[in-house]
Amino acid sequence: MKNSINIFSEKKSKEKISMVTCYDYSTAVLLNDTDIDSILVGDSLGMAFQGNDDTLSVTIDDIIYHTKAVKKGAKDKFIVSDMPFLSFQISPEETVKNAGRLIKESGAEAVKVEGGVEIIDEIKALVRAKIPVMGHLGLTPQSVNVFGGFKVQGRSLDNARKIIKDALLLQEAGAFAITLECIPEKLAKLITEKLEIPTIGIGSGKHTDGQVLVITDLIGVCQNFKPKFVKQFVNVGESIKIGVSSYIEEINNLKFPGESNVFSISDDTIEILKGEF
Numbered sequence: 001m002k003n004s005i006n007i008f009s010e011k012k013s014k015e016k017i018s019m020v021t022c023y024d025y026s027t028a029v030l031l032n033d034t035d036i037d038s039i040l041v042g043d044s045l046g047m048a049f050q051g052n053d054d055t056l057s058v059t060i061d062d063i064i065y066h067t068k069a070v071k072k073g074a075k076d077k078f079i080v081s082d083m084p085f086l087s088f089q090i091s092p093e094e095t096v097k098n099a100g101r102l103i104k105e106s107g108a109e110a111v112k113v114e115g116g117v118e119i120i121d122e123i124k125a126l127v128r129a130k131i132p133v134m135g136h137l138g139l140t141p142q143s144v145n146v147f148g149g150f151k152v153q154g155r156s157l158d159n160a161r162k163i164i165k166d167a168l169l170l171q172e173a174g175a176f177a178i179t180l181e182c183i184p185e186k187l188a189k190l191i192t193e194k195l196e197i198p199t200i201g202i203g204s205g206k207h208t209d210g211q212v213l214v215i216t217d218l219i220g221v222c223q224n225f226k227p228k229f230v231k232q233f234v235n236v237g238e239s240i241k242i243g244v245s246s247y248i249e250e251i252n253n254l255k256f257p258g259e260s261n262v263f264s265i266s267d268d269t270i271e272i273l274k275g276e277f
């Protein structure tokens with residue numbers, strides 16, 4: 001059965017909500033066969049897929065391109081796509097235009113935006129345009145240059161207060177859920193208890209209403225980057241290396257391609273060709 005946005009409100013405080021990022025068709029087909037509640041086409045693709053040091057260079061066209069691929073593979077999942085850096089900070093009009101393209105051209109069903117009070121007019125404009133909005137607070141990676149690195153947020157009283165106020169504002173503006181990234185577990189718990197909409201945590205402990213992870217971290221294909229909050233659940237990276245080594249060995253031993261991998265032609269035809277050339 002196709003998941004909808006309702007899964008978020010239905011599960012709040014009852015069951016945990018599971019989310020994972022995805023950037024390509026083949027992985028989306030696999031995810032569609034799992035019980036995952038929702039898929040995020042995150043701008044983390046700038047790091048996990050494009051190999052950049054941060055997410056800042058990702059464009060709305062990049063997100064549309066990847067969402068189209070994911071949408072074709074994960075037909076039953078509710079797909080949220082990230083609004084990349086500077087696609088939603090300039091004006092409410094520009095924000096609705098960019099989000100509208102994302103929804104119309106890629107099939108995303110909701111958008112995610114990073115920030116609080118400073119983008120509240122943009123969020124209200126999206127909600128007015130009937131575009132479901134997921135908020136994102138805490139360590140918002142698009143603010144990496146303001147934070148001076150990928151640093152845990154919300155440890156000081158002032159900063160924690162700002163995150164709580166922003167969360168309440170996002171809820172009031174009409175966001176259907178909020179991602180809380182890399183904030184202390186007790187702060188995430190407090191926010192989760194204060195809100196009627198669900199919180200989806202990453203690096204924010206177990207008390208949020210759901211969890212989201214970057215797929216390449218979860219399956220172990222991004223071996224050179226492992227933040228403290230990531231758990232690698234399976235080592236696909238190791239399997240890829242083992243598979244490619246076996247492939248090379250079998251090419252060299254003439255074991256691959258084998259009988260079952262080749263196409264036949266009659267000996268008579270070959271004899272005729274030999275005579276001709």
Ligand code: KIV
Binds near residue numbers: 040181214
């Ligand atoms: O871009 C992304 O993948 C994200 C998640 C890490 C929450 O924003």
